[in-house]
Amino acid sequence: MTSRPEANPRRVLIVSSHPLFREGLRSLLQERRPGIEAIGLATSTDEALAALDRLAPDLVIVDHDDAAVNREEFLARFVEGERAMRVMLVSLKEADRAVVYDRHTLTASQIEDWLGGLAATARGAPLSAPQTSRRVEMKHFAIVGVLVIVATVAVNAGLNAVGLMPVEASEQARVIDRLFSLHVTVISFLFSLIVVFLLYSVVVFRRKPGDTSDGDHFEGHTGLEVAWTLGPLALVMLFAGLGAQALADTRRPEPNAYVVKVVASQWSWSFEYPDSGVTSTSLNLPVNRQVVLQLTSQDVIHSFWVPEFRVKQDALPGDKLVKELRLTPTLIGQYKVRCAELCGRQHAYMEAPVVVMSQADFDAWITKESAISNDPVARGKKWAAQYGCTACHSIDGTKIVGPTWKGLYGHEVALADGTTATADDAYLRESIVDPTARVVQGFAPNIMPQTFKDRLQDQQISDMIEYIKTLK
Numbered sequence: 294m295t296s297r298p299e300a301n302p303r304r305v306l307i308v309s310s311h312p313l314f315r316e317g318l319r320s321l322l323q324e325r326r327p328g329i330e331a332i333g334l335a336t337s338t339d340e341a342l343a344a345l346d347r348l349a350p351d352l353v354i355v356d357h358d359d360a361a362v363n364r365e366e367f368l369a370r371f372v373e374g375e376r377a378m379r380v381m382l383v384s385l386k387e388a389d390r391a392v393v394y395d396r397h398t399l400t401a402s403q404i405e406d407w408l409g410g411l412a413a414t415a416r417g418a419p420l421s422a423p424q425t426s427r428r429v430e431m432k433h434f435a436i437v438g439v440l441v442i443v444a445t446v447a448v449n450a451g452l453n454a455v456g457l458m459p460v461e462a463s464e465q466a467r468v469i470d471r472l473f474s475l476h477v478t479v480i481s482f483l484f485s486l487i488v489v490f491l492l493y494s495v496v497v498f499r500r501k502p503g504d505t506s507d508g509d510h511f512e513g514h515t516g517l518e519v520a521w522t523l524g525p526l527a528l529v530m531l532f533a534g535l536g537a538q539a540l541a542d543t544r545r546p547e548p549n550a551y552v553v554k555v556v557a558s559q560w561s562w563s564f565e566y567p568d569s570g571v572t573s574t575s576l577n578l579p580v581n582r583q584v585v586l587q588l589t590s591q592d593v594i595h596s597f598w599v600p601e602f603r604v605k606q607d608a609l610p611g612d613k614l615v616k617e618l619r620l621t622p623t624l625i626g627q628y629k630v631r632c633a634e635l636c637g638r639q640h641a642y643m644e645a646p647v648v649v650m651s652q653a654d655f656d657a658w659i660t661k662e663s664a665i666s667n668d669p670v671a672r673g674k675k676w677a678a679q680y681g682c683t684a685c686h687s688i689d690g691t692k693i694v695g696p697t698w699k700g701l702y703g704h705e706v707a708l709a710d711g712t713t714a715t716a717d718d719a720y721l722r723e724s725i726v727d728p729t730a731r732v733v734q735g736f737a738p739n740i741m742p743q744t745f746k747d748r749l750q751d752q753q754i755s756d757m758i759e760y761i762k763t764l765k
């Protein structure tokens with residue numbers, strides 16, 4: 294608001310034909326501003342001119358309302374002329390206001406501030422914020438502080454109400470959600486801090502009509518800089534500590550944890566239960582018991598992810614690179630494993646069901662599955678259904694898309710090239726892994742997918758052949 298002097302004005306010449314103005318101002322300066330000395334009093338323009346050469350003042354204060362003093366001439370000769378010096382025109386007509394020469398209207402307290410700044414520079418001390426403006430500043434900070442708190446609470450509540458997270462279905466999810474919600478709170482606070490300060494400044498410190506002055510110039514503020522360096526540093530270190538703690542919590546082994554081997558491949562999941570020899574395409578888990586998943590991949594990198602459990606772990610190719618993931622389901626229900634690593638064309642559809650059940654249901658499921666698992670024919674039947682084989686190959690003699698499996702094993706097959714083959718183990722295996730090698734007469738040559746070579750394990754193919762053998 295004010296144009297503060299650059300030099301040190303301590304010697305002041307007062308120009309007015311009114312003794313009240315002259316003496317009043319002099320005693321005011323004497324009383325209130327010991328740094329400023331009224332070295333001369335002039336009653337007219339001519340007297341001021343003469344005094345100027347004699348006294349060489351730093352500042353001339355001119356009575357703005359004095360008819361005996363031609364202020365236009367004053368401005369022309371002292372401000373704009375070759376003597377260019379500091380002149381302050383002061384009008385005291387209004388009881389609580391003064392007008393200085395550049396037409397800024399100052400309130401009484403602003404004049405106090407202005408003179409305060411003048412006195413401070415006069416003593417060669419750094420400019421200190423005057424008492425009144427400090428009080429005003431504190432008021433602004435108090436308002437902004439309250440607004441920041443209110444905005445933080447509101448933004449935090451808003452973000453929580455959006456419900457960004459899926460249901461919390463594991464012990465690990467609790468740990469991660471706690472950390473996440475702390476992050477959201479800090480984010481709400483930082484957002485509010487910036488936006489409230491910004492909007493408050495835009496509204497409250499808006500330029501007043503007619504005000505063309507520059508804002509205050511600040512070189513820096515050491516306290517503020519130290520605070521905004523150490524504050525975030527402390528916060529980041531706190532979160533590093535909390536993050537490490539959360540990581541440790543999600544990996545803490547429990548003594549009764551049991552093992553499930555997870556095999557990822559393009560583009561399916563398979564789950565093995567070593568305790569019982571069960572293999573499944575769905576991940577069945579008992580509730581409230583920790584499971585250790587041992588993940589591997591048969592081809593590229595995949596990533597095991599059940600959003601409701603929060604935790605995620607890559608599955609890497611190579612038998613030696615077994616990755617472990619511990620999780621403790623806490624909520625009975627059906628979920629889905631997703632692959633969280635871009636792994637090829639069908640990546641987006643690489644899903645498998647996850648079923649969390651009671652311990653009793655789980656035991657029953659294991660018993661049922663292991664009965665199947667110990668019988669190659671039952672297993673083969675299961676694979677045939679699971680991999681969609683029986684959608685094209687009937688087991689009752691009906692001709693669908695491909696040859697029926699009924700009565701196939703051991704019989705002569707007429708091939709498209711006019712030769713014949715015996716449907717033995719070798720022929721069936723070849724037909725599964727390389728279906729274009731020997732196509733049966735009367736069937737389209739390229740209709741069967743050529744992906745089973747990658748999707749099926751040797752054991753699964755053998756199981757299916759055992760199953761086909763039984764379809765007499």
Ligand code: CUA
Binds near residue numbers: 558559596633
């Ligand atoms: Cu496997 Cu993406």
